[in-house]
Amino acid sequence: MSSRTEPTATESSAVSEEGAPSGSAIEIEGVSKTYAADAGPVHALTPTDLRVGPGEFVVLLGPSGCGKTTLLRMLAGLEVPTQGSVRIGDRTLFAPGALTPQSEALGSLGFVFQAPTLLPWRRIAKNIELPLEGKGPGRRERRERATRMAEKVGLEDFLGHYPRQLSGGMQQRAAIARALVHDPDILLMDEPFGALDAMTRDQMNILLQQLWLDTGKTVVLVTHSISEAVFLADRIVLLSPRPGRVQDIVEVGFPRPRPLSVSADPKFGELVAYLRSQLGEQP
């Protein structure tokens, strides 16, 4: 059911030829991140290569400090790589040595943060519409698209509510709707369900899988929950800390749609145990 491949993390010199047509949704080559600190430089992420195929569901899994969030934030142009290049689809986001992201490449991205980050002064409908504003669609089209997205995440009855009137899980649903409202090709998610209780989390995982199956988006999701990673992922990228690096890449082959009961599958347990042992090996 699952096959393990060798880690594809290599030195930054071992990259493919420049400009080769890739067909990848995301292509990361030799990307590293070093923060300056008083006690000396901190290597958040050592040079890393990663390709994410179109429509693939990739989970970045690792303990805190392994650079998984840093990597994701670089994909969204929120952090600048110290070295290396990032390509989104057929556009360059970061050329090697670039100091700022080329923001045109961000048009095909949606981002879900750890916290819902809804604007408290806007009602849910207006929050979902936010990415469309000033981008072309008129008022009516914006509202239509927001309504459609709200239906997909089960919030159609809460369009007129303020965020603080909703529970944490519902707020995160709204955040997902907002991230998808402009119909991006890629959805980036930074521990989106980390703050939710276990039952809500299960529901959100089911919802996310369904959205992914319906829309065929490419998803890169960061989590530190092993079972969430195994449940959702086509491919798990296991990162280890100090310095942050890719330790292992694991393919997950359970058929879709996966029911919650897939976790009772012995192979599911095996995979979880394997990942746990890998994480436990870390210094």
Added chain:
Amino acid sequence: MAAVSEVARADLRRLRRRRLMESRWILWVTTPVLLLLLLGAWKLYTVISGVGALTVPPPEAVGGALFELLGRDMLYEAAYYTFYSTVMGFIIAVVVGVGLGIVLGKMHLLEKISAPFLVATQVVPKVAIVPLVLLWFGFGIASKIFMAAIISFFVVMQNTILGIRSIDPGHRDLMKVIRAPWWKRIISLDIPSSLPFVLTGVELGVVFAITGAIVGEFLGGDDGLGALAVVMLAGMRTDQLFATVIVMTLMGFVLYAVVSAIRRVAIPWHESSGRVTSL
């Protein structure tokens, strides 16, 4: 069983007390009662202590003086003058304070460099510079407007800086990720997010503005409630002086109420407005 009913009664008492705290009409009862008590104490003092009416006039004399003043154009002209210079100075303070606050809130280095000078403008006793202000702006309304503006501007600016600084970094990231242009960030994030802080500054500022305008009037010129108070003092009309102070207070209440109402209407989503309740 008795213990249970004891607990139930205690709960009921707590509930009633909370209802009382939350109801608005409670003020319509307590305020007049407390006011009457205050007037009674005042009257009692004038009777018992035998203090002269020139020093502390009894409440009914002040009431009479107020009534008399209300029948004369002089009061309305003075009140309008003070109101006008307060509002003009206050508007200038809000425009400059919010504008400067946004700029300084965004530019940490500039704020750091200019901080000693901005604080210096505040620690200079404003009353002490009134003669200078009179010298520069004359005895007319310009000097009053300037006083109102300079006294109220700082609190508006400080709160605006605080508001800009308090914007959630997650919201900033969000605006970056959705590629919002700079003007969109200002309109859709910076302004609404800092509005509760700005409006708090504005609420405090309007009170300072009245003080500024009246202090300006005290010390120069013949117009406004401040100048009227000086005239009353010179004429030994302590009762009318008291009445003038009451008019000033009422004007302060009205301006504060207007600004407070604007605050509640402008940010219905904010906790301080206390309207929307959680599900």
